[in-house]
Amino acid sequence: DTGVSQNPRHKITKRGQNVTFRCDPISEHNRLYWYRQTLGQGPEFLTYFQNEAQLEKSRLLSDRFSAERPKGSFSTLEIQRTEQGDSAMYLCASSSLLQGRSSGANVLTFGAGSRLTVL
Amino acid sequence: DQQVKQNSPSLSVQEGRISILNCDYTNSMFDYFLWYKKYPAEGPTFLISISSIKDKNEDGRFTVFLNKSAKHLSLHIVPSQPGDSAVYFCAPGDSSYKLIFGSGTRLLVRP
Numbered sequence: 001d002t003g004v005s006q007n008p009r010h011k012i013t014k015r016g017q018n019v020t021f022r023c024d025p026i027s028e029h030n031r032l033y034w035y036r037q038t039l040g041q042g043p044e045f046l047t048y049f050q051n052e053a054q055l056e057k058s059r060l061l062s063d064r065f066s067a068e069r070p071k072g073s074f075s076t077l078e079i080q081r082t083e084q085g086d087s088a089m090y091l092c093a094s095s096s097l098l099q100g101r102s103s104g105a106n107v108l109t110f111g112a113g114s115r116l117t118v119l
Numbered sequence: 120d121q122q123v124k125q126n127s128p129s130l131s132v133q134e135g136r137i138s139i140l141n142c143d144y145t146n147s148m149f150d151y152f153l154w155y156k157k158y159p160a161e162g163p164t165f166l167i168s169i170s171s172i173k174d175k176n177e178d179g180r181f182t183v184f185l186n187k188s189a190k191h192l193s194l195h196i197v198p199s200q201p202g203d204s205a206v207y208f209c210a211p212g213d214s215s216y217k218l219i220f221g222s223g224t225r226l227l228v229r230p
Contacts, residue, residue: 004162031216033217035220040128040222040223041222041223042123042125042208042210042220042221042222042223043163043208043220044220045217045218045219048216048217050216055216056215056217091162091163093162095216104150104151104170105150105151105152105153105168105170105212106151106212106216106218107153107165107168108165108218109165110155110162110163110164111162112160112161112162113161113162
């Protein structure tokens with residue numbers, strides 16, 4: 001398995017345009033997460049799926065953001081009418097509680113991220 | 120409402136010495152605590168974790184200590200190596216299955 005794959009790695013767009021990011025998780029992981037990271041901050045939770053069900057969305061996620069995981073495998077994150085404040089690194093992660101380490105922790109495996117620059 | 124705080128944005132240590140990275144939290148419901156390491160242009164990678172029912176977990180050069188009464192944990196790296204230079208994130212989790220990340224500490228290990 002090649003880990004969590006994210007595409008594109010970098011997207012530059014003009015304000016007002018729509019963008020879509022794709023995430024391919026580790027195949028046996030049933031949970032998939034989207035986080036956002038801005039400069040000097042830690043990753044900020046956006047939403048997560050268990051299989052195809054979106055179980056939680058951050059209240060920070062505006063209506064312009066939508067995420068899907070239609071068949072419980074890959075996921076897409078779409079941002080409509082982008083704003084300059086949307087410029088960030090968008091990180092996808094996946095996990096399986098069955099693979100928890102000795103602490104029983106839900107260890108997330110992250111992809112390399114998709115960097116969005118809105119001009 | 121910052122549930123997780125890493126108050127030192129950066130730390131510089133001589134190679135071979137101990138690096139101590141600190142993390143404070145406010146939510147007593149966290150079940151476990153993870154540390155992640157992040158290199159530039161890469162996603163965070165899992166380093167070590169500790170359950171809330173333990174006070175120490177060790178894995179090679181890395182040891183995490185948890186003080187529940189103080190709501191404080193620390194990551195010790197000894198001996199520190201130049202390849203350890205990265206940003207380190209404290210990330211507690213609970214039954215909601217998501218992790219809450221601190222703002223990170225940038226560690227520089229000088230040769």
